[in-house]
Amino acid sequence: MGSIQVIPDEVGKFITFEGGEGAGKSTQIKRLAGFLETRGIVTSLTREPGGSDGGEDIRRLLVEGAIDRWDAMAETLLHMAARRSHLIDLIEPARQDGKWVLCDRFADSTAAYQGYGQGLDLDFIAELRSKIVGDAEPELTVLLDISVDQGLARASARGNIARYERMDRSIHEKIREGFLKIAAENAHRVVVIDADQSMDAIEAEIRQHTITRFGLS
Numbered sequence: 001m002g003s004i005q006v007i008p009d010e011v012g013k014f015i016t017f018e019g020g021e022g023a024g025k026s027t028q029i030k031r032l033a034g035f036l037e038t039r040g041i042v043t044s045l046t047r048e049p050g051g052s053d054g055g056e057d058i059r060r061l062l063v064e065g066a067i068d069r070w071d072a073m074a075e076t077l078l079h080m081a082a083r084r085s086h087l088i089d090l091i092e093p094a095r096q097d098g099k100w101v102l103c104d105r106f107a108d109s110t111a112a113y114q115g116y117g118q119g120l121d122l123d124f125i126a127e128l129r130s131k132i133v134g135d136a137e138p139e140l141t142v143l144l145d146i147s148v149d150q151g152l153a154r155a156s157a158r159g160n161i162a163r164y165e166r167m168d169r170s171i172h173e174k175i176r177e178g179f180l181k182i183a184a185e186n187a188h189r190v191v192v193i194d195a196d197q198s199m200d201a202i203e204a205e206i207r208q209h210t211i212t213r214f215g216l217s
Helices: 025-038 053-063 072-096 107-117 122-133 148-158 169-185 199-214
Strands: 014-019 043-047 100-104 140-145 190-194
Touching: 014 025, 014 107, 014 169, 025 043, 025 100, 025 140, 025 199, 043 072, 053 072, 072 100, 072 107, 072 122, 107 122, 107 169, 140 169, 140 199, 148 169, 169 190, 190 199
Parallel strands: 014 100, 014 140, 043 100, 140 190
Antiparallel strands: none
């Protein structure tokens, strides 16, 4: 496969949503898409792991089965393989068509979950990210921050609890701390929003950040 090329000012924007389990990412992605479409912006909603056919195949390997099915290294490599497929097959083609891509999780989740949460070397993850993602980084990342207990309770209430949601609470605490460190180190890109608010209040904050970041009226 060839390298991923992003042509400035000729492609759609790329916005990612991050956060722990039960943070409400899927709901807010749909709400932001609805707002953008009122401004005449065509959106493409997607998720990780998944998005492309290859990514969805890998997703099933990652979210199903026993908690100890993979170690952190194996998980990271699977996520990166899914991400590469996702970028080439869906994200970049959509952007080249002028669509704004809104993605439920991206590379920050790998650093938070496999790095901070499970202890894999962060420099190794960053090196892989550089090779896999290259210049195709999001212009805006929305981090929905929620307490571990509340997030896991929300996730449990949905039913069909996935593999990551069944991991030890202490790991989820490390994941949350990791996301907040990532946000602090990437303040130019990441905005942190308190997810322990009403859905409408969260939506309003995300909308305002998007308007400000991209100069929307």
